[in-house]
Amino acid sequence: MAVYRQIYRGYTGALTPAWSRFSILYRYARRTLFQSKLLFGYFVACFIIPLVDLIVIYAMNNPTFLARLNIGLVIHINRGFFNSFLHYQCFMAFLFTAFAAPGLISPDLANGGLPLYLSRPFSRAEYLAGKFAVLFVLLSELTWIPGLLLFAVECSVGGAAWRADNLWLGPAIVAASLVWIVVLALLSLALSAWIKWRVVAGAALLGIYFFGAGLAGAVNAVLQTQNGSLLDFMELHLIVWRGLLRLPPPPLALENEAWIVLVVIAVASLALILRKIRPLEVVK
Amino acid sequence: MSTATAAVSPTVSASAGIVFDNVCKFYGEVLGVNRVNLTIPKGITSLVGPNGSGKTTLMNLMTGLIRPSRGRITVRGIPTDDPERLFAQVGYCTQFDSFPRGMTGREFITAYLRLFGRGADEAARLAQSAIDRVKLGEAADRRLAGYSKGMRQRIRLAQSLSHDPNVIILDEPLNGLDPLVRAESIALFQSLGAEGRHVILSSHVLHEVDAISDQVIMLSHGYVVAEGKIQEVRGEMREHPVLIRVGCNQPRRLAIEVLRQPQLLRAELIESAPGVASGLLVMTRDADAFYLDLNRIVASIPELEVTSVAPADDDAGSVYDYLVGRGQGAQS
Amino acid sequence: MPSPALAQITAVFRLEVRKSFFARRSLWVYLLALAPLLLFFGYTVQTRMESAQRQQLAAQNQKPLTAADFAAIHRGMSEAEVLSRLGPPPRRITFRQRRRDTHDNIVVDQNQWYRYSDGSTDYSIVIANGTVGRIRSNTAPSVNDLETTFAGIFQFFFLRLAVFFGCLGIFMNLFRGELLDKSLHFYFLAPLRRSRILAGKFLAGLAAAITIFCLSVALQLFTLARLTGNSLPHAASYIAITALACLGYGAVFLAAGLLFKNPVAPAAALLVWESLNPFLPALLKKFSVIYYLGQLSPVSVASGPGTSALFALLVSTPDPISPLAAILGLILLTALVLAYATRRVRTLEIDYSSE
Numbered sequence: 001m002a003v004y005r006q007i008y009r010g011y012t013g014a015l016t017p018a019w020s021r022f023s024i025l026y027r028y029a030r031r032t033l034f035q036s037k038l039l040f041g042y043f044v045a046c047f048i049i050p051l052v053d054l055i056v057i058y059a060m061n062n063p064t065f066l067a068r069l070n071i072g073l074v075i076h077i078n079r080g081f082f083n084s085f086l087h088y089q090c091f092m093a094f095l096f097t098a099f100a101a102p103g104l105i106s107p108d109l110a111n112g113g114l115p116l117y118l119s120r121p122f123s124r125a126e127y128l129a130g131k132f133a134v135l136f137v138l139l140s141e142l143t144w145i146p147g148l149l150l151f152a153v154e155c156s157v158g159g160a161a162w163r164a165d166n167l168w169l170g171p172a173i174v175a176a177s178l179v180w181i182v183v184l185a186l187l188s189l190a191l192s193a194w195i196k197w198r199v200v201a202g203a204a205l206l207g208i209y210f211f212g213a214g215l216a217g218a219v220n221a222v223l224q225t226q227n228g229s230l231l232d233f234m235e236l237h238l239i240v241w242r243g244l245l246r247l248p249p250p251p252l253a254l255e256n257e258a259w260i261v262l263v264v265i266a267v268a269s270l271a272l273i274l275r276k277i278r279p280l281e282v283v284k
Numbered sequence: 285m286s287t288a289t290a291a292v293s294p295t296v297s298a299s300a301g302i303v304f305d306n307v308c309k310f311y312g313e314v315l316g317v318n319r320v321n322l323t324i325p326k327g328i329t330s331l332v333g334p335n336g337s338g339k340t341t342l343m344n345l346m347t348g349l350i351r352p353s354r355g356r357i358t359v360r361g362i363p364t365d366d367p368e369r370l371f372a373q374v375g376y377c378t379q380f381d382s383f384p385r386g387m388t389g390r391e392f393i394t395a396y397l398r399l400f401g402r403g404a405d406e407a408a409r410l411a412q413s414a415i416d417r418v419k420l421g422e423a424a425d426r427r428l429a430g431y432s433k434g435m436r437q438r439i440r441l442a443q444s445l446s447h448d449p450n451v452i453i454l455d456e457p458l459n460g461l462d463p464l465v466r467a468e469s470i471a472l473f474q475s476l477g478a479e480g481r482h483v484i485l486s487s488h489v490l491h492e493v494d495a496i497s498d499q500v501i502m503l504s505h506g507y508v509v510a511e512g513k514i515q516e517v518r519g520e521m522r523e524h525p526v527l528i529r530v531g532c533n534q535p536r537r538l539a540i541e542v543l544r545q546p547q548l549l550r551a552e553l554i555e556s557a558p559g560v561a562s563g564l565l566v567m568t569r570d571a572d573a574f575y576l577d578l579n580r581i582v583a584s585i586p587e588l589e590v591t592s593v594a595p596a597d598d599d600a601g602s603v604y605d606y607l608v609g610r611g612q613g614a615q616s
Numbered sequence: 617m618p619s620p621a622l623a624q625i626t627a628v629f630r631l632e633v634r635k636s637f638f639a640r641r642s643l644w645v646y647l648l649a650l651a652p653l654l655l656f657f658g659y660t661v662q663t664r665m666e667s668a669q670r671q672q673l674a675a676q677n678q679k680p681l682t683a684a685d686f687a688a689i690h691r692g693m694s695e696a697e698v699l700s701r702l703g704p705p706p707r708r709i710t711f712r713q714r715r716r717d718t719h720d721n722i723v724v725d726q727n728q729w730y731r732y733s734d735g736s737t738d739y740s741i742v743i744a745n746g747t748v749g750r751i752r753s754n755t756a757p758s759v760n761d762l763e764t765t766f767a768g769i770f771q772f773f774f775l776r777l778a779v780f781f782g783c784l785g786i787f788m789n790l791f792r793g794e795l796l797d798k799s800l801h802f803y804f805l806a807p808l809r810r811s812r813i814l815a816g817k818f819l820a821g822l823a824a825a826i827t828i829f830c831l832s833v834a835l836q837l838f839t840l841a842r843l844t845g846n847s848l849p850h851a852a853s854y855i856a857i858t859a860l861a862c863l864g865y866g867a868v869f870l871a872a873g874l875l876f877k878n879p880v881a882p883a884a885a886l887l888v889w890e891s892l893n894p895f896l897p898a899l900l901k902k903f904s905v906i907y908y909l910g911q912l913s914p915v916s917v918a919s920g921p922g923t924s925a926l927f928a929l930l931v932s933t934p935d936p937i938s939p940l941a942a943i944l945g946l947i948l949l950t951a952l953v954l955a956y957a958t959r960r961v962r963t964l965e966i967d968y969s970s971e
Contacts, residue, residue, distance in 0.1 A: 222659050223655075
């Protein structure tokens, strides 16, 4: 004979719908990231460039204001302007990623947290989507959303002619930003998954950016070529953006090659992430 | 009994013991330990208290791994910021379960001994001796990464003993050990204590330390709540009634007799099987009076046979519960 | 019989040197050291292939050509004129080039690329729409060219990035890595002064950094020497500068590893500080490693490849100081940083929970 005391009662409350379950990770990760005052301060500081650009757009469309300031400087609000905006804003977003992204996956792997996630009704894809969503949303807030706002402001103050000529620029800004966000997010998540220490993962991301740029310059200088630019993470995007923003191509445009390298980086990063995010642990 | 605010015990000379002089440690705004005045003599001293009570903080303070926010600590007269002299005397087996990468157990101990400036041969000899002492001979040449939890615990213990220190500090040394190794380790600690060394160990499992400790230091929320021999500490706690267990053949009869005593608060039958009483648990305000009265009762009732009389609440767990209040006591 | 201090420092050194060379966390340092070597190896292969190609092209010319023949070719000249002066090119490539016209439409041009050689120089002439569009000449590099190229890469890539990040990896690992691994307490529980732990660790890191990077420089110079047939001048200077760079950056990153939980932020700040060095006032320049290394460089390179004219204007050239003063300055800077690190390590507490 056995006596069983039935005291356990399973949870019977409402569940987050399966399709949006990944967003739980996003919500918690965002809250954790912004607990750091330094990171939050930097995130806010990233909006200085859009703010300055907003003032520039206002000033350049307001002759009275310019005349009152007595400044002879004329900045054309065109595809070059938005290219510069993306260049500087994406660099700021990169530094933000270098501090924010390494902590997304590496602590889960270092502390054995992954089995806890995957032992619940939560798939690998949902886990990855949740972590990706953190970077996707934050980087969107830093890049194409302010870019699109600036574009909208210029559309409203620049007149019908500007609007008619440059309507394609809005989607181009979004597309250029999305290329940056997707590649950067996948690369940084791959580093976070493969490097146990978040500090080292952050350093590796910075190293890829700065050392890659240096190596690209060295290759171009020594081998008298432009192909070295394919080693420069920022330059790859600048080449691609030139095409998307319909800027005149440089003498030796590497647009196709740049697209190929970016796709290779993204696919390789995804493969690395999927290889590491597994519901089992190999103990050596 | 001496409490956290009590003066340094005059019976132990400062240079012979481990002395905490009004020591406080804060981690930012978080209290580690506060106003600790202690002198730890030779023999086995146990630091007891639940997780977070300040045991490890106290051990880290006496080895200089952390520095006191206020106060001064000396170990056999040596300040803790003088590692050269301090660690010639002290061996510390920490709770940190991590090791330098890529080493075997033997290399781990030998490398540590070489840091003392000892030659290769002497380091190898001392390492072997320490390995033998913790009975890890077969695994000594295997990589540390492949060790079980118990083996990692033992190799850390071997390392802390390898240079033959006078003061041995062991943070939760019985964690992860199987019963056999546990018993061997306890015997080792007892032999070290018997050799006249300072053996300071921490545990949150109070009954474990009862058997081996010469004295205990009880900690709660960063404060020392009691120190000394456990029975003496219990004896000092006059505000708490004493529980005494009496084994006898007629517990019901004995209960009727003892309940006549005015100082007796409670008498409870101890059942060895349902409906079969084998003894009596009494709670009294005056133990001495109870013992005298028990003698009288036994003499007056010839058929009453008392087989055992023993205090039931002078173990570390009961004392700790009395001191810090039930519900927040350590496991016992 | 060595003194106890020396024996203890040697014991720390022995433990650390193995980690510094073979720590999995620092294996990428070898990639940094290998990158310029691969670059110069590629350069050697490329130069040799180009030289062979020049000879081949020159042999295929319809008539012997000299530099004077090519000097007569200029932009706007017709394709027929080029062919009459130089003859048919030994190599002709047709290629399409996209450009945008004034109405922002993409236009595809059908262009010709003629390649000639006089044996020592090869000439690329682009014929667009029947006229000469662009002329490029490419001569085999002289020893002087190689020296300048090497100096540029050495100063702007090798020292500022490869050695910088390499030292970051090696020296930050010495203390911060042990804190991450939760194994620093083993040193702190041994009867040796913490200053000796620091000395042993620093020397081990220095040995690894100097070996890896000086070997890299030596192999780079050897690769280029194989190309020219003669060794490049100032080889010893470059190796010595590399060793001094390891010393300076090593001390700075060792101290940073003791000071900061996350070394990424100080490393980025230091990288910016070192990069800004040419633009800093004279006094502030002295508080950087690159200032002293720049003073010691045997070949002066004004600015890195790709520096804009605006930035070039901002570059302030410091008063030159003697090599001895530069070496002493760097050693003094290192000593000051190490003294601070020693002070810091004496009060360092073991608290792995915050790592």
